[in-house]
Amino acid sequence: MIGSSSWTPARAARIAVSALFFLQGLCFASWTSRIPALQQSLGLNDAGLGSVLFALPIGLMVSIPIAGWLVAQYGSKVCVISGAAAYACILTLLGLTQTPWQLVLGLIFFGFASNITNIAMNTQAVAVEARYGRPVMASFHGYWSLAGFAGAAIGWGMTNLQWAPYRHFACITVMDILTLLLVSRYVLQQDINTDRSRPRFAWPGQVLLMLGLVAFCAAICEGTMDDWSGVYFKKVVIVPPSLVGVGYVAFKGTSAGARLIADVFTAKFGRKHILQACGVLTAGGFMLAICLPYLVTATIGFLLVGAGVSIIVPLVNSAAGRATHLSTGLALATVSTIGNAGFLIGPPLIGFVAQWHGLQVSFFIIALLGGCITVLASRVKT
CATH class of the missing domain: 1.20.1250.20 (MFS general substrate transporter like domains)
Known part of the structure; x- marks a missing residue:
């Protein structure tokens, strides 16, 4: 297929970025599908679980200005590959937590890695859309949504098989890393709006x-x-x-x-x-x-x-x-x-x-x- 005339750099990049969105959605859905199991294993009541889960948006919010600077400084390709790999690895660590405080810390880093990956892969999506010369952005987010269904289904199956969350998450992590190795060569090297004269920090x-x-x-x-x-x-x-x-x-x-x-x-x-x-x-x-x-x-x-x-x-x-x-x-x-x-x-x-x-x-x-x-x-x- 790679030798086919239909295989262009823009098409290869679109497939690669679609895969990144899917992997991101799969990791997140895998986490949410096993929250009840982790709640039970850590002995958390509903109020305690709610407090622990608030760590995720904290990680997201703290990382936003840092993520924007990293993508502007080092480019979205470096950030999206490293961020997605970290996101997948942290997923497995969440399944290994033994105390609520370990889970809180893990979720902060999980949110941090999530947002770096999110900003970087959306930057990639903007560049792919520019190469296509027509709207394609929504389709990338569609793959994230499809991954949500896939992740929920896999989580349901793992629960029925009585697999511990860490075993479930480890399988997702391995699949994620292997896919990243496969698609990384097709991710765009050059972002748009990368002129060094553009300000790194400014009033929006x-x-x-x-x-x-x-x-x-x-x-x-x-x-x-x-x-x-x-x-x-x-x-x-x-x-x-x-x-x-x-x-x-x-x-x-x-x-x-x-x-x-x-x-x-x-x-x-x-x-x-x-x-x-x-x-x-x-x-x-x-x-x-x-x-x-x-x-x-x-x-x-x-x-x-x-x-x-x-x-x-x-x-x-x-x-x-x-x-x-x-x-x-x-x-x-x-x-x-x-x-x-x-x-x-x-x-x-x-x-x-x-x-x-x-x-x-x-x-x-x-x-x-x-x-x-x-x-x-x-x-x-x-």
Whole structure:
């Protein structure tokens, strides 16, 4: 196949970067699939587990400015290969932890390695997209979503086989390292926006701030679905226990599907119009689930939310990597900093409002933020 006329450097790089996104998603899904087993082995109650899990976003947030500088200084190829290898190795270490404090420390480093890899591979994706001359960014994130399904399925199988988490994670690590060795030669050596005259640190400017706010709204909406969709189906839709996860599955399904086909629509209609449509779909999906909290209508609403919110971050990353005076790595780090704040703020915001006014009021606030995506997208250059 390598000798085929269809095998071009751009195509090889696209396949390699797709593999990197898949490996990243597989590692993360493998970790999340074995959280219950680690909770049991470490003797953590729900409150203790929640406190331990907060170490992961701490690692993510601490690493953001460092990741942007590393990618700008050494290039995304070095950072993505070393970061992905470290991420996979730390995964195995998480399975070997014997105390909660060991797990906390491991998760901080896990988040740190994750974000370096994330910034670097998105920088690679921006460069591949530039070589193609058309939108391809969303498809990379689609492979991350597909890896989530694969990782969850493997985790379910390993649990049924009663494999200890460290054995499960070690298998994923070996597969990850072997794949990295295979694809590393095809990863792009040269990033775009690498002019040494570009500042390494600077005020991001209006364009990146607006894109960051779009990512912030999307992160809160997505985080709400990840953390509260099952609770909403249980307490508001009031379904049997066997159907509590239906809304979340619907959300994840359309998230993966939308990412795999979004590039076609982006090429036809442009990033700005697609971002505006995503805001409408996200807000409309939440409103449908709020106003008609029944199994069928709430499921359809969550399907719409998945289709809308899933491709916002890929589109924002694509725009940020090009429309800036900063290097691509720092631009992506800036947007990620603002966007990731949404993941930190969203869950407690939902819980606080729900405690006093109910989940439907909480979801209404999130629907308004979905609508803000449309307004913000109309004001930003993409």
